[in-house]
Amino acid sequence: MKTLRISNLTLFVKMFILLFLSVSLPVTILGVWYFNKSSEQIEHVTSALLMENLQQNRLRIEQFFRQTELHSESIIASQKLEVLDNELEDRLFLSRSLSLMNELKGSYELTIYPADEMRYRTYSLLIQSGVKSPNSEWIEKAIQLKGKGYWYFDNNSFIFARMIRAMSDLRPLAVIQLSFPATLVNQQILSPAEYPNFQHYIVDDELETVLLAGKDRTLYPKEDFFLSEIPLADLPWKLVAGIPEKDLIGPVETIKRFSLLLVLASIGLITVLLGLITNSFISPIKYVVGQMKKVQLGQLVPSGRYGERSDEIGQLARGYNSLIFGLQELLATTKQMESEKSRTEMQMLIHQINPHFLYNTLDAIKWRADHVKEETIAEMVTSLSNLIRYSINNGEEFTTVEREIEHVKSYLSIESLRNHDTFQVVMNVQPRALNMPILKLIIQPLVENSVRHGLSKLSSGQGKILVRVFIEGEELVCTVEDNGPGVSEEVQTRMIQPNLPSGETGGVGLYNVNRRLNIRFGSHYGVSLTNRENGGCKVTIRHPLM
Template sequence: MKTKRFSFLNKLFNRMFLLMSICIFVPVALLGYLSYEKSRNQLESVTSQLLEDNLRLNAYQLNNFFKSVEKESEKMIASKELQNLLRVEPPKTYEQQLGFINGMVDVIIQLKGSYELYVIPRSIDQYPNYRKLLTLNKLGPESDVFDRAYKLQRKGIWVHVWDENSQKPIFIYVRAILANNLEPLGILAIQIPDYIFLREMKSPSSFENYTFLMADHENNIISHTSSGRYNEKYVPRTDRFETEIELEEGGWKLIAAVPQKDISGTIEQIKKFTVWIVVGGLFLIAILLTLIVRSVTLPIHKMVIHMNKVRQGELTPFRFSQTSEDEVGQLAQGYNQMISGMTELLKTTKQMEADKRQLELQTLNHQINPHFFYNTLDAIKWRAEFAHENKIATMVMKLANLLRFSLNNGEEWTTVEREIEHANNYLDIELLKSNRTFQVFIQVDPDILKLKVIKLILQPIVENAVKHGVNEVPEGKGKIRLTAKRSERDIVFIIEDNGPGMRHEHALETKGLPEGEPHHGIGLSNVHKRLQLHFSSDYGVQVDTKATQGFRVIIRHPTSTDTI
């Protein structure tokens, strides 16, 4: 069931399997087809070459057979007994004819080899009794073969005739018997049955239906394994593979034929074998391809299912083989790192929200009705002026401005100019309320005075410089410097004093920020957290830990083009 779901739902598997199948199946099928075609062509070529070689060998055998018969005939016609017998005048009496016959029989018996031998005197009609004994009645004295043999003199003629008695063709070698002065004495005829010719030919054992036949110059069949086809017209057939070669005698040609089915049967076997090999190979490739593609797509498919769970809020790591070092493994590792990052980000966000709520609660807990503060401070200022205590009146006025800026109806944004003015008011109050004096230096880039910043980011730092810096040096020696400038896309505030510097127990691990008790609910750490809550971890409060003397704090705030 899982496999069925996988095969239908995993579109990546289907696409990869289809593309890889096309890339593999088509070349394999084409390779199988080309292999079959190559084998078929090579088999036909080898068969053709085999037939031609066999036919050439058999033609060589037949030509040698013809030559051996000619050599045997040369020995016969060179016989002195035969020539002396043919030089004698034709017999006139019966006794002379009988003597001629007995002499000729003795000579023939003496000369006869493996085949039937006939000797026909020049004037056969003058040997009536001898003529009756001749069975070579296929070629009579009136045959033009004898005249042609006499004209050729020292070369014989091969002829073929049909033997009614044996119902088979017979081959006859006819040659003139000449005296030393080339006077024609008679004809020598050697009669050979066609099975002798067929016996001389050897057929390949790999072809059961291999057939030999001989045809004359007019394409008439003169020798065939089936005697009934004698003298038929030879017509090439398309259902047989045929080849032929010219013989040296008689203008005859030797033809070899094998049925196409004998060759196509082997080709059909090759075809079936090739088909089975290709189909089996493709089936095996399909199985291996499925396993290979699944090994790649199944982890991705599982990862997609896990992503859907993550989308629903289930932030659990994706389980995969830790030993996998390929791209899929790296993808899974990166995916798990992303989930871990999301988990950490959610934790951080929750913590930051909790801190933000805590800061808001702290701010609310310390808020007092501003009208009550302002009315009370105005009363103190009026009484101080009435008592001619101008210093007290000034302190009260600055404190009122300080509180008014801090509360400001809950508004969180201000300008660089107002933020610096607020910090300066605090420093004036510190100078007025204590007996200790210190110097304050303020240097501000005029171009950033109207830029927006979140409020109450300088006063806690300045307060820290007074409390832990200039109060720790001799009277009149304390110095505080406030610098505000622009650095690329950020606003940078630098507050530094010439106090004893940061102590080891006040150091924090993150950005060198000193950890201390918040002043009126707003401390250094609160300023740092507020900046990071509003913007990112790239902004906040940073302590210059490299400073050998004094205390130097850098506040980085992003630049906004808006003004108030």
């Protein structure tokens, strides 16, 4: 079984996985974060709701308990308990207290006891109604507080106990109990109607249940409830509100499931869209790769698609087409150069056929001219022999400036004899340029062009030619100037592409020199023609220093 490697995956799969992870992971993380934040927000809102409800109900409960305390104050203020005395016999104390209890109880259960904890148990047996306490702790505490009341809870009732003193001498008269059932407190508590399971508790400091609104007195486990509590002022209890988590989290769970489905649907849609987007990038690349494979097979076929696009794909297609067109042009140029090279080699082979025969013939003509005392003919033959020998010269491409100038002088010697010295030639060669390498046969065609096309139209003895060779920067510069009629645009055009009519030869030499320099050194080097301000033509050659 082959091991799956990333390098073995296609570009489509790599891009798809990258885009899928870059989109799906943030969406999933955002969904989880949103759900958690929603739960936190619900808890925060629930806590605020519970606290607001607690504060409202605390005021109602505290006011309700305060009314009981005020009722005890009214009992004291009535001074009707002055008829009681802690020294009275139990039955007499009971008879007086019963009438007072019926008269003063109001809306509460009122019980009156002697202010003596030793008589409490005996006296409590005589009472047939009221709240009975199984122990005497409450009365002990009431006596110890010396007239200050306190609350406690017993037998599902809230009880306020207080010792009563005489107004005149502050002697203890009795201990009273004002009690009411817990159901009355339930009636004071308000619950939100939208939450039917909203619960309230009044609990002691140890969180032992005292009252449960509408239910039993067992607190729900905290892990199943949202709980909040607030102390009741001047009371030994706390008010607790709670709501089952399911009442709040239930809608959140629905949102969670909906969010999960939404995330899954989004991921599915993203997957499809990413597939389409990735394919829109990969398909053009596959097409260009297919075109490149054709190039490997030697088929230079330009791309006919995607070139009109303005994005990177369009740039890639246009770049590929530029490459193909460049290769086609390069191949055409190479073929043309190979053709020219073959033709030149053929001409050279033809020109090299039996050169010794030609030299021997010229030597025979020179000997005959010397024999008959024809010095002019002998000089011309010698110059011609030097020209031919220099031109052939075993096919060497380069020579020195000095030898090139000597070749020019041989040519001018023949032309001077042929035209009977009808023109003047001035040569100015920089000394340090004499030994510089230079392409063969590039100055003589320029001089020949001036003689044949510039000076031929002047009167005898009026023609002048100036040949200069010098070094300028990193270039070897040669200029040939004449005072002829100048050069026409047609001749300049022929130097670039010599499409000559049959029988005409003008411009071929210049084209040959320019073309050789371009091929050998690049388009920066070559021949340029300009007309002089005072008349005549100036031809300039730029040749790199070697």
